[in-house]
Amino acid sequence: MSSAKIEFRDLSKHYKDVLAVSNFSAQVQSGRVTGFLGPNGAGKSTALRCLLGLVTPTNGSALINGGGYSQLEDPIRKVGAVLDSRGFHPGLTAKQNLKVMASATDINFSRIDEVLELVDLAGTASKRTKGFSLGMKQRLSLAIAMLGDPEILILDEPANGLDPLGIVWLREFLQKLAGEGRTILVSSHQLAEMQNTVNDVLIINKGVLVARGSIKEICQGGSLEEAFLELTFKK
Amino acid sequence: MSQLLQSELRKLTYLRANWLLLLWSGLFAALGTVAPIMILNSDENRLSGGFSGTSTPEGINAVFANAASGYLFALILGILIMTNEYRHGTAVGTFLVTPKRSTVLLAKLMAASMAGLVVQLFSFLMAITSGFIALTFFEPHAPVAAELLFKVFRAAAISGLVLGIVGVGIGALIRNQIAAVTGAVIWTLIVEGLVVAFVDSIGKYLPAGAITGLVDVDFGKNDFNFSIDNYLTPGPATLVLLGYAALFSLIAMRTTLRRDLD
Numbered sequence: 253m254s255s256a257k258i259e260f261r262d263l264s265k266h267y268k269d270v271l272a273v274s275n276f277s278a279q280v281q282s283g284r285v286t287g288f289l290g291p292n293g294a295g296k297s298t299a300l301r302c303l304l305g306l307v308t309p310t311n312g313s314a315l316i317n318g319g320g321y322s323q324l325e326d327p328i329r330k331v332g333a334v335l336d337s338r339g340f341h342p343g344l345t346a347k348q349n350l351k352v353m354a355s356a357t358d359i360n361f362s363r364i365d366e367v368l369e370l371v372d373l374a375g376t377a378s379k380r381t382k383g384f385s386l387g388m389k390q391r392l393s394l395a396i397a398m399l400g401d402p403e404i405l406i407l408d409e410p411a412n413g414l415d416p417l418g419i420v421w422l423r424e425f426l427q428k429l430a431g432e433g434r435t436i437l438v439s440s441h442q443l444a445e446m447q448n449t450v451n452d453v454l455i456i457n458k459g460v461l462v463a464r465g466s467i468k469e470i471c472q473g474g475s476l477e478e479a480f481l482e483l484t485f486k487k
Numbered sequence: 488m489s490q491l492l493q494s495e496l497r498k499l500t501y502l503r504a505n506w507l508l509l510l511w512s513g514l515f516a517a518l519g520t521v522a523p524i525m526i527l528n529s530d531e532n533r534l535s536g537g538f539s540g541t542s543t544p545e546g547i548n549a550v551f552a553n554a555a556s557g558y559l560f561a562l563i564l565g566i567l568i569m570t571n572e573y574r575h576g577t578a579v580g581t582f583l584v585t586p587k588r589s590t591v592l593l594a595k596l597m598a599a600s601m602a603g604l605v606v607q608l609f610s611f612l613m614a615i616t617s618g619f620i621a622l623t624f625f626e627p628h629a630p631v632a633a634e635l636l637f638k639v640f641r642a643a644a645i646s647g648l649v650l651g652i653v654g655v656g657i658g659a660l661i662r663n664q665i666a667a668v669t670g671a672v673i674w675t676l677i678v679e680g681l682v683v684a685f686v687d688s689i690g691k692y693l694p695a696g697a698i699t700g701l702v703d704v705d706f707g708k709n710d711f712n713f714s715i716d717n718y719l720t721p722g723p724a725t726l727v728l729l730g731y732a733a734l735f736s737l738i739a740m741r742t743t744l745r746r747d748l749d
């Protein structure tokens with residue numbers, strides 16, 4: 253048993269003739285923000301979906317606290333996730349979407365106002381989400397992820413579609429959560445915005461892990477972008 | 488389980504479109520009783536005598552048997568309950584909260600059967616009320632027996648419960664909302680109707696045929712050589728419908744439990 257909160261063990265996933273993730277092994281330490289970086293199609297989303305029990309691995313496993321996601325009791329109190337699919341109904345208001353989630357487990361409705369406040373959406377809580385901007389949708393996804401006050405957060409490209417102000421907001425938001433001792437695994441294909449956000453890095457390319465370490469080790473004084481290009485194109 | 492059911496019922500009641508669908512089911516079923524009253528009492532039918540008129544008990548039977556016809560909307564609602572999850576990507580959130588997919592499915596099947604029952608109770612009431620109002624324009628008419636209303640009510644309730652469940656199975660299998668709903672409407676309004684009317688040896692085992700058998704009333708003289716004797720009696724008809732519920736529950740489970748979600 254390791255102390256890792258999140259662990260990929262020889263994870264592989266084939267889709268027909270595509271090898272999306274290949275023998276991927278890595279650990280994510282607690283209390284840190286770990287960037288899961290790689291170009292589009294590298295296999296980030298697939299690996300995260302395996303971790304969340306949404307996709308069945310072809311081989312190997314992806315573990316949270318040493319077990320599979322579906323073995324967790326009341327999982328949204330332990331793990332919060334933001335995925336690239338929207339995850340909420342456009343015909344429902346922000347608050348109604350959260351109520352649907354909260355009532356499926358025993359989360360108190362007072363928590364809904366708290367998480368809406370947390371992501372600065374309290375003012376639009378009773379608006380249908382179909383009129384939401386991309387930034388508002390991303391923040392609502394974060395509110396859903398925070399509903400169970402989880403200690404582990406798994407975020408798939410949360411910065412996608414955000415404007416510069418939104419990205420600054422997200423960075424501060426994630427740093428605040430990490431400061432509270434939470435474990436955060438956040439994927440991205442945009443590196444510049446990750447440089448100042450993450451403590452550790454996992455770099456994946458064509459389904460294969462190409463580098464891992466602290467941001468200092470990986471960058472060695474240069475920018476994350478330079479290190480990334482070197483690592484992914486050398487292969 | 489009760490929490491999950493509550494969550495499913497919230498999804499149902501928060502959506503305006505579902506209330507609209509309920510309204511449509513009532514209008515559809517009301518048309519089902521009012522239209523035949525108009526047709527049976529038209530000069531054309533009175534002179535040619537093609538169908539038993541509303542002055543005969545069989546004519547009244549033919550009119551009020553249609554008060555169970557809202558089941559199409561129970562089917563559609565069941566399909567929506569399942570396909571909404573895929574159409575809007577909410578399946579991911581649903582299964583993250585409850586990774587045991589069979590439990591989620593069970594809650595959905597229960598919510599769909601409850602919704603189907605509500606649709607059928609509402610459309611039955613709408614159809615009966617409008618039927619009685621329409622009949623006042625064509626006095627005298629044969630009495631509307633309590634037994635007739637009971638039989639139709641029974642068929643409406645059972646078909647609502649069953650077709651809500653069938654809808655979840657179809658939605659889980661097809662996943663594409665537009666395709667599933669369009670397919671269900673074409674099947675119910677055209678294909679199934681034709682088979683039940685003209686090939687009753689097969690038709691009596693289809694859901695609409697079984698519902699007809701469950702309604703179990705004699706329609707008298709008609710231009711389609713329709714006779715209730717060609718259909719199942721209420722007991723076997725109920726079993727056939729429950730068989731469909733079981734089959735489509737199984738389909739919903741088998742197609743959802745291990746499928747990758749994106």
Ligand SMILES: Nc1ncnc2c1ncn2[C@@H]1O[C@H](COP(=O)(O)OP(=O)(O)O)[C@@H](O)[C@H]1O
Pocket residue numbers: 267268270271272290291292293294295296297298299749
């Ligand atoms: N459901 C799927 N069916 C078939 N191929 C898929 C599916 N999901 C992902 N892939 C393929 O797997 C590879 C990795 O995709 P993905 O995990 O989405 O990468 P990333 O998130 O890093 O952009 C890509 O080649 C993609 O086309």
Ligand SMILES: [Mg+2]
Pocket residue numbers: 296297298336408409
């Ligand atoms: Mg991705």
